[in-house]
Amino acid sequence: MKEVLLCTVALFAQTASVSAADLVAKALPMVTPIYDWSGCYTGINGGFGSAHQCWHVVNVGDLVVAPPLVMGCHSSTGGTACGQIGYRWQIANSVFGLEAEGNWADFKGSNANLAFAGVQDESRIDGFGLFTGQVGYTKNNVLFCTKGGAAGVRDKYRVFDLATRLTIDNGSETLWGSAVGAGLELGCAPNWSVGIEYDHVFMGRRDMDFFCPTALVGVSAGGRAGTARISQDVDIGLVRANYSRSDAVAKY
Template sequence: MKKFTLALLAGTALMAAPAVAADLGRPIYKAPVAVAAPYMLWNGFYIGANAGYSWGRDRVGGGRADTDGFSGGGQIGYNWQFSPNWVFGIEADLQGSNIESDVALLNTNVHMWGTVRGRLGYAWNNVLLYGTGGFAYGRNELTGFGVSQSKTHTGYTFGGGLEYAFAPQWSAKVEYLYVDLGREFYDAPAFQTNVRSDFHTVRLGINYRFGGAPIVASY
């Protein structure tokens, strides 16, 4: 009986040996390690410059006058990126300009304007599409009958833009704004009238972001 049992165990071992050898020869595959997709970091302070073209229509008394001209200046802002895609920011800008009407009797000219705006954008890595809106102000000059008077106007603005990061700290943007500077009363000796100034602006800009953030980072 003992011999029979030993013979049975030996036969079983011989039958199992090829299967074990086959298993030892098979490659062992490991599951891939999950890696978070990279995304652009828009956080932090930035400064920049802009230049653009404006066109609109001023209301002077009971009449209207078409306006147009160029402007250029700078901006400063800060972004908070609260997910890989959503970016909130605040931006202030100031431009010198020459947005004027060409009217013989009463000529208007916005020499300076600026805004303080919120921005909310959706980012695809290094591309940011955003809407913007907030407070606007400007310095307008009314000239006629040999005299002129300047007033500071205040109002609102809204628009949107597209910003593209082409380097770790540099980005370029194209932006549209509608600017309504509101109505002011001018009371020079030669004229007494209300002026309302509003215009559209399309401009290009470039920004430099501080902090040395990389172009992409894991989230």
């Protein structure tokens, strides 16, 4: 009888222990990873861009053209690729950051010159840089971000004879303007994220001097052929991948 009583007590104690463990497990909340966007990151990007330009001639040699004559407008389009580096701070669901982006580009286009018959105007962007601040909102591993700041663009220009393709005059410059943009980024693995981005660059209007590579009537080789007033805006679409150097990208 004593043995039966001991077995009953032991079985009851074991059952109570298992039930208590089940209750504790059920009481504990499920722990899910929380994506943290804070920290330094570097990345690569690639995409497409289009620069819309309008030209007006304001000088031919030393002769002032008033009012300026319309030379025409065109869009320079093409591909772009390179990378970015930045740093972000996350406070609750808000994200703030700074980023520098530098890209090789091949945006090229031309139009028939409306002021001078038989002449073609051509422009090319072979590089640009964006230096921007960021403000974003995150929901775990999804980040929507807006950006704004300064932009630099490297432009090359050429005026050539349409029949022979020979260059009449050309010029180049690095100019500065402003940029705004927005993007969506997804944290897809520890330390890695991918996203898409759109940027618009405002280059404004400026006067650009053109020079003759060879001697022309009244102008020696290397002399100033004239001045064109050029306005320009640039649109850029990119696909990006970033690697974060933070040790706390995924928190539990």
